[in-house]
Amino acid sequence: MKKRTLQRGLSxxxxxxxxxxxxxxxxxxxxxxxxxNSAANFTGFSLRWYERxxxxxxxxxxxxxxxxxxxxxxxxxLVIGCLIGxxxxxxxxxxxxxxxxxxxxxxxxxxxxxxxSEMAFFVSIHRHTGLLQPGLGTMIIAHVxxxxxxVALIVYSRLVGLDATLFEAAKDLYATPFKRAVHFLMPTLKxxxxxxxxxxxxLSIDDFVISFFTAGPESATxxxxxxxxxxxxxxxxxxxxxxxxxxxxxxxxxxxxxxxRKGRY
Amino acid sequence: xxxxxxxxxAALGGLVLAGGAYAEEGKLYLFNWTEYMDPEIIEAFxxxxxVEVVQxxxxxxxxxxxxxxxxxxxxxxxxxxxxxxxPRLIETGLVQPLDHDKLTNLDNLKDRFRDPxxxxxxxxxxxxxxxxxxxxxxxxxxxxxxxxxSLMFDPEVNPSYPFALMxxxxxxxxxxxxxxxxxxxxxxxxxxxxxxxxxxxxxNRGNFSGFVDGTPSLQQLAxxxxxxxxxxxxxxxxxxxxxPESFGNIEFMIPNEGTEMWVDSMMIPAEAPNPDLAHxxxxxxxxxxxGAQLSNYNYYSSPNAAAEPYLDEVLTKPPVQPTEEDxxxxxxxxxxxxxxxxxxxxxxxxxxxx
Amino acid sequence: xxxxxxxxxxRAVVSETRHLLFSVMPGAVWIIVFLVLPSVxxxxxxxxxxxxxxxxxxPLSLESFRQxxxxxxxxxxxxNLYTLLRSLWQTLLSTVLVVIVAYPIAYYITTCREKWRxxxxxxxxxxxxxxxxxxxxxxxxxxxxxxxxxxxxxxxxLIAPNMGLYPSNFAVTLGLVYNFLPFMVLPLYAAFEKLxxxxxxxxxxxxxxxxxxxxxxxxxxxxxxLLAGTVLVAIPAFGMYVIPExxxxxxxxxxxxLVANQFAGSANWPLGAAGAILMLIATxxxxxxxxxxxxxxGGGEEVVI
Numbered sequence: 001m002k003k004r005t006l007q008r009g010l011s012x013x014x015x016x017x018x019x020x021x022x023x024x025x026x027x028x029x030x031x032x033x034x035x036x037n038s039a040a041n042f043t044g045f046s047l048r049w050y051e052r053x054x055x056x057x058x059x060x061x062x063x064x065x066x067x068x069x070x071x072x073x074x075x076x077x078l079v080i081g082c083l084i085g086x087x088x089x090x091x092x093x094x095x096x097x098x099x100x101x102x103x104x105x106x107x108x109x110x111x112x113x114x115x116x117s118e119m120a121f122f123v124s125i126h127r128h129t130g131l132l133q134p135g136l137g138t139m140i141i142a143h144v145x146x147x148x149x150x151v152a153l154i155v156y157s158r159l160v161g162l163d164a165t166l167f168e169a170a171k172d173l174y175a176t177p178f179k180r181a182v183h184f185l186m187p188t189l190k191x192x193x194x195x196x197x198x199x200x201x202x203l204s205i206d207d208f209v210i211s212f213f214t215a216g217p218e219s220a221t222x223x224x225x226x227x228x229x230x231x232x233x234x235x236x237x238x239x240x241x242x243x244x245x246x247x248x249x250x251x252x253x254x255x256x257x258x259x260x261r262k263g264r265y
Numbered sequence: 266x267x268x269x270x271x272x273x274x275a276a277l278g279g280l281v282l283a284g285g286a287y288a289e290e291g292k293l294y295l296f297n298w299t300e301y302m303d304p305e306i307i308e309a310f311x312x313x314x315x316v317e318v319v320q321x322x323x324x325x326x327x328x329x330x331x332x333x334x335x336x337x338x339x340x341x342x343x344x345x346x347x348x349x350x351x352p353r354l355i356e357t358g359l360v361q362p363l364d365h366d367k368l369t370n371l372d373n374l375k376d377r378f379r380d381p382x383x384x385x386x387x388x389x390x391x392x393x394x395x396x397x398x399x400x401x402x403x404x405x406x407x408x409x410x411x412x413x414x415s416l417m418f419d420p421e422v423n424p425s426y427p428f429a430l431m432x433x434x435x436x437x438x439x440x441x442x443x444x445x446x447x448x449x450x451x452x453x454x455x456x457x458x459x460x461x462x463x464x465x466x467x468x469n470r471g472n473f474s475g476f477v478d479g480t481p482s483l484q485q486l487a488x489x490x491x492x493x494x495x496x497x498x499x500x501x502x503x504x505x506x507x508x509p510e511s512f513g514n515i516e517f518m519i520p521n522e523g524t525e526m527w528v529d530s531m532m533i534p535a536e537a538p539n540p541d542l543a544h545x546x547x548x549x550x551x552x553x554x555x556g557a558q559l560s561n562y563n564y565y566s567s568p569n570a571a572a573e574p575y576l577d578e579v580l581t582k583p584p585v586q587p588t589e590e591d592x593x594x595x596x597x598x599x600x601x602x603x604x605x606x607x608x609x610x611x612x613x614x615x616x617x618x619x
Numbered sequence: 620x621x622x623x624x625x626x627x628x629x630r631a632v633v634s635e636t637r638h639l640l641f642s643v644m645p646g647a648v649w650i651i652v653f654l655v656l657p658s659v660x661x662x663x664x665x666x667x668x669x670x671x672x673x674x675x676x677x678p679l680s681l682e683s684f685r686q687x688x689x690x691x692x693x694x695x696x697x698x699n700l701y702t703l704l705r706s707l708w709q710t711l712l713s714t715v716l717v718v719i720v721a722y723p724i725a726y727y728i729t730t731c732r733e734k735w736r737x738x739x740x741x742x743x744x745x746x747x748x749x750x751x752x753x754x755x756x757x758x759x760x761x762x763x764x765x766x767x768x769x770x771x772x773x774x775x776x777l778i779a780p781n782m783g784l785y786p787s788n789f790a791v792t793l794g795l796v797y798n799f800l801p802f803m804v805l806p807l808y809a810a811f812e813k814l815x816x817x818x819x820x821x822x823x824x825x826x827x828x829x830x831x832x833x834x835x836x837x838x839x840x841x842x843x844x845l846l847a848g849t850v851l852v853a854i855p856a857f858g859m860y861v862i863p864e865x866x867x868x869x870x871x872x873x874x875x876x877l878v879a880n881q882f883a884g885s886a887n888w889p890l891g892a893a894g895a896i897l898m899l900i901a902t903x904x905x906x907x908x909x910x911x912x913x914x915x916x917g918g919g920e921e922v923v924i
Contacts, residue, residue: 206751
């Protein structure tokens with residue numbers, strides 16, 4: 001009897017929390033279809049804000065910047081992070097404390113300290129050498145830096161989870177380390193790599209603070225554009241872009257769930 | 266698909282070169298205030314010189330300076346700062362001198378813009394537009410609001426309606442100084458300290474809603490987020506004209522205690538990718554007809570004497586052209602440097618933190 | 620012969636070392652060049668003098684730390700102290716609130732059928748995948764003056780008439796709780812899933828009241844998850860920039876904003892860098908404390924992150 005009341009209370013609490021979690025996103029989505037400019041009253045359905053998006057060159061270029069930044073940085077982080085993950089596994093019996101510290105550093109550093117250190121560093125280097133001009137290039141560097149640890153840790157934990165005898169078998173089967181990598185390591189790591197890529201991609205798209213501080217004047221991403229638009233005075237166009245981004249995240253969520261079920265890495 | 270490939274290749278190229286100067290020929294990068302440029306002028310310029318103009322926008326001068334310091338100095342061709350930032354930009358070497366031989370239209374400027382106090386001899390800058398910063402308020406809320414800063418600073422005049430101050434600390438401090446009777450263009454520790462105290466008390470009142478830049482504050486007012494704020498006369502006219510319904514009950518006024526008059530000037534960053542084209546652009550804007558077209562579009566006063574015959578009538582009346590009486594109340598925001606600037610920054614930091 | 624084997628072993632060690640270098644070095648060098656060096660540079664900036672227009676200059680000095688402590692040209696003022704206390708208070712408050720919400724949620728998920736659990740976790744986590752700026756913007760829409768929530772708060776007399784729930788310090792707290800809730804639910808869920816039910820049963824027999832049973836049998840077992848969640852919530856909350864900037868309306872400034880401001884308009888790089896150092900010290904102190912407590916509680920290294 002008591003247990004049932006508790007369970008019912010918890011279930012109610014669960015639904016209230018879900019409403020709390022989704023209400024802000026739903027409001028953004030709802031008002032993206034608002035016919036009027038008002039943020040308080042919904043006056044009718046319209047797609048006019050979406051039409052405006054398509055005509056806005058800044059938004060389109062911000063979209064491309066976001067996409068290119070996410071893809072390029074994720075691929076680079078995948079390569080570098082995968083190597084570290086493998087190195088950590090192969091040499092896990094050595095004392096690699098310094099490496100662990102190094103890898104956790106990008107994760108524990110507060111975003112704002114991360115972003116500002118890099119900004120100050122890039123700006124100073126640029127002033128003295130002309131290199132590292134703030135722009136998409138510096139943003140890619142910053143994003144790769146915070147993606148590497150996640151890739152490395154995913155790859156490492158996948159390798160640790162494997163049966164050690166598999167490696168011995170692979171050693172007998174394939175003569176060269178290269179062949180071993182192509183025929184054994186890559187296929188085994190595939191689910192981990194896919195998941196690491198998606199995680200890096202999501203981290204990149206989701207980041208605002210670090211991008212904001214390392215960006216150049218020409219390399220605004222969608223979140224940076226939205227930030228500027230909010231600062232400039234709230235416009236319903238923001239609702240429309242935000243809705244598209246929320247939609248993309250929802251799709252990613254479904255995909256990740258499907259992968260998780262199948263792959264079970 | 267090809268677009269994304271080329272873009273990725275370009276990004277990687279940029280990475281390898283670590284983003285050296287990869288500005289393209291035939292592009293002009295314009296860094297301007299929001300809602301400040303007629304798209305048709307841009308089109309005409311693009312057509313005349315067969316180039317492309319890339320526009321970027323800022324909402325406040327601190328924001329502009331920060332972007333300029335973070336690489337913008339070598340990525341923009343034209344910037345449009347206000348008078349009190351001009352000396353700062355010159356002294357830090359962020360801008361380059363203008364080549365007067367390339368500016369045949371410079372003499373079109375009215376006399377008082379030909380040799381401004383903030384840039385003697387127009388060595389570095391050419392005026393773009395001028396205007397005023399005043400109080401915008403909801404006339405339904407304040408049907409007979411006093412022509413005074415007390416709408417913000419006096420809790421008895423405005424006990425409960427939300428209001429915003431200006432994001433740029435120098436303007437907000439000037440407003441507080443004016444209300445306290447030190448004049449908008451006050452300087453000196455004592456006046457500043459007193460106004461910082463007033464600002465701290467004011468921002469801790471229940472109906473203070475934030476430090477907002479001039480153009481967004483108009484949007485907020487129209488949406489009912491605030492009922493009193495600071496904005497610029499031209500933006501006010503522009504918004505009201507575009508959306509008479511939402512802005513119908515919003516008024517602009519110059520308080521009796523005095524407020525800001527500003528001049529925005531075109532300047533060329535020190536390492537602009539295309540200074541030649543930048544000079545052409547400045548000369549283009551200084552043209553009599555283009556200058557008039559610009560003012561007719563954005564409702565700001567033109568510094569251009571030759572443009573006068575082409576100006577719309579609305580530009581000769583308040584609020585675009587203030588009355589003689591109001592004119593006498595307008596002051597430049599002081600240009601700060603050295604120890605003075607640092608002291609001011611500390612006080613403003615304190616206002617924001619408390 | 621013995622010499623031979625030694626040589627071979629030596630060679631193997633060399634090749635192993637080379638392997639280690641090749642696999643680990645690119646990433647290690649990357650992080651050192653693009654994160655450790657910049658951080659060290661930033662720390663150096665904190666010990667430089669502020670130039671006339673906010674750029675760091677020689678000579679070295681401790682001026683920026685003095686300024687951070689509130690000693691300016693005009694004597695001592697409490698602004699920065701307020702900012703620091705506000706940051707600490709907001710962090711504490713939002714972490715406690717997050718725990719209060721996350722604890723029952725995590726428990727509830729473990730009581731549901733196994734096939735639903737991953738989906739329920741996903742449902743909790745998905746909002747945090749959208750961009751922070753967008754989420755905060757959603758709250759700006761919800762809490763602005765004239766919205767139903769603000770009207771309700773006015774009717775209840777919680778806020779002044781004509782005002783909205785945003786901008787305010789309350790909005791900042793709400794934004795923080797919203798932002799970090801999933802970070803607490805996940806580790807707590809992991810702790811609940813590992814819960815030793817036999818112990819709980821025994822406790823139920825042993826203690827009469829369910830509250831005491833919970834306190835003695837359930838709570839200690841969830842402590843590692845609670846600690847991990849606290850680290851994941853409190854550290855980023857302390858350095859938060861976006862939420863106070865958008866929802867605070869000039870009243871809710873936190874340490875992150877103080878630091879960021881020094882690199883923007885009212886530039887003072889050394890002061891900003893000094894603020895960043897303070898934030899780093901707080902971060903590492905927090906991590907260290909959690910680790911110590913975690914160890915004392917018998918949890919392993921994995922308690923931290």
